[in-house]
Amino acid sequence: MLLKSFPPMGIYETLFKFADATHKYMGDPGTHPWAQGFPLTTQLPGGPPLPTSVDITSEDLMYPKADGQPPLRQAIADYYNHFYDAGITADNVAVFAGGRPALFAILAFLLPDTTVALEATEYTPYWDVLRLLEKPYALIPSHADNRFRPTEADYDVSPLDGTSRVMLLKSNPCNPTGIETKGDALKRLVDQYCEPGRGALIDEAYEFFGDPEPESALRYIDDIDATDIFVVGAATKGLQVPGMRVGWCVAAKPYIELFRNYSSLGMGGVSRASQLYVTKLLEIERVTQARKAVCSFFSSQRERYREGLSSLGLELFTGHGGFYHWARLPDGDTGNALNERLFEHDAGILPGRLCDMSRGPDGGPSVLDRMIRFSFGPLTAESYESDIEILRQVL
Numbered sequence: 001m002l003l004k005s006f007p008p009m010g011i012y013e014t015l016f017k018f019a020d021a022t023h024k025y026m027g028d029p030g031t032h033p034w035a036q037g038f039p040l041t042t043q044l045p046g047g048p049p050l051p052t053s054v055d056i057t058s059e060d061l062m063y064p065k066a067d068g069q070p071p072l073r074q075a076i077a078d079y080y081n082h083f084y085d086a087g088i089t090a091d092n093v094a095v096f097a098g099g100r101p102a103l104f105a106i107l108a109f110l111l112p113d114t115t116v117a118l119e120a121t122e123y124t125p126y127w128d129v130l131r132l133l134e135k136p137y138a139l140i141p142s143h144a145d146n147r148f149r150p151t152e153a154d155y156d157v158s159p160l161d162g163t164s165r166v167m168l169l170k171s172n173p174c175n176p177t178g179i180e181t182k183g184d185a186l187k188r189l190v191d192q193y194c195e196p197g198r199g200a201l202i203d204e205a206y207e208f209f210g211d212p213e214p215e216s217a218l219r220y221i222d223d224i225d226a227t228d229i230f231v232v233g234a235a236t237k238g239l240q241v242p243g244m245r246v247g248w249c250v251a252a253k254p255y256i257e258l259f260r261n262y263s264s265l266g267m268g269g270v271s272r273a274s275q276l277y278v279t280k281l282l283e284i285e286r287v288t289q290a291r292k293a294v295c296s297f298f299s300s301q302r303e304r305y306r307e308g309l310s311s312l313g314l315e316l317f318t319g320h321g322g323f324y325h326w327a328r329l330p331d332g333d334t335g336n337a338l339n340e341r342l343f344e345h346d347a348g349i350l351p352g353r354l355c356d357m358s359r360g361p362d363g364g365p366s367v368l369d370r371m372i373r374f375s376f377g378p379l380t381a382e383s384y385e386s387d388i389e390i391l392r393q394v395l
């Protein structure tokens with residue numbers, strides 16, 4: 001073997017286990033994809049239709065620009081300026097082939113004397129990427145004892161020995177907990193990480209899924225060019241098009257230039273057809289309607305499942321954002337054991353241990369063994385009764 005080997009990240013590991021056990025792909029018709037992080041890709045009640053085509057000219061068959069096509073970069077800047085008064089231009093936006101490629105690029109270029117600070121319960125691939133890139137990191141307490149809600153003081157992380165800076169890495173709303181940092185608390189966090197020697201990567205993949213409305217750190221940044229803050233967004237969740245593979249980073253101009261240079265050697269830009277499609281989705285009137293529909297549909301699903309899962313004896317820690325429930329199983333049960341029983345019903349959840357940033361690489365015990373992440377993102381309103389019935393049987 002000539003290459004360094006590396007296992008799949010936890011969500012895919014779960015999908016592969018499911019496929020081995022059921023000979024089906026989780027998400028195929030007839031399966032119950034509660035481990036999956038994708039939203040419905042169909043029109044929501046009160047939401048705009050999803051376009052079924054884009055027009056392509058011979059020019060669109062040429063290479064894309066390394067940092068993204070100008071109309072998409074402008075549409076992204078207009079979006080944040082309209083909804084959050086962000087004061088940014090297209091020069092503050094770089095387009096990537098999804099949210100994860102943006103996260104990976106930012107972390108890959110992080111100077112070596114930087115400590116990454118992140119909550120102990122976070123989005124699965126953060127753990128893989130930090131290991132792969134051999135980044136030093138410090139954990140912010142987030143566990144059942146503090147109900148996965150760190151205090152403001154907890155976010156005040158000092159550089160680890162041998163490093164001189166701190167970069168906060170945070171999903172907001174948080175995947176898997178759905179806990180949102182917003183309003184004044186978000187403003188204070190942004191201010192804290194605008195101090196010299198600090199920076200932050202705020203991952204807003206679930207921006208639209210806030211209750212009662214979406215929120216962004218860009219609302220609280222006066223001049224992005226004077227900060228080391230990176231706001232990552234994607235068309236994956238809120239715009240309901242994970243298959244388009246379009247994500248972006250908003251940051252100070254010199255960073256966007258760096259991402260352009262990275263793209264020139266490592267990515268070659270992003271499919272022009274996908275960029276044309278997503279540019280259409282961001283048209284202000286359309287996206288205003290989409291934000292409202294996403295908020296209202298998923299907030300109602302969140303509350304229905306909150307009630308249903310609680311009535312089955314699960315202890316919920318979920319916040320008011322995202323499209324997951326974050327739940328503790330009764331004593332003696334684990335996420336892994338539950339999945340073995342669920343696979344017999346063509347269903348599966350994400351075992352909570354895969355969101356444990358403190359776990360070792362050897363598959364040993366985790367403080368989150370009893371936690372599960374239940375996704376209601378891909379579920380239609382009609383599947384509720386059968387979902388709860390399957391869970392009732394296996395619990």
Ligand SMILES: Cc1ncc(COP(=O)(O)O)c(C=O)c1O
Pocket residue numbers: 037097098099100101123171175203205234235236242246247
């Ligand atoms: C917290 C978070 N960030 C980013 C992403 C980006 O995903 P993608 O690379 O599919 O755009 C996801 C998707 O699951 C996510 O949950």
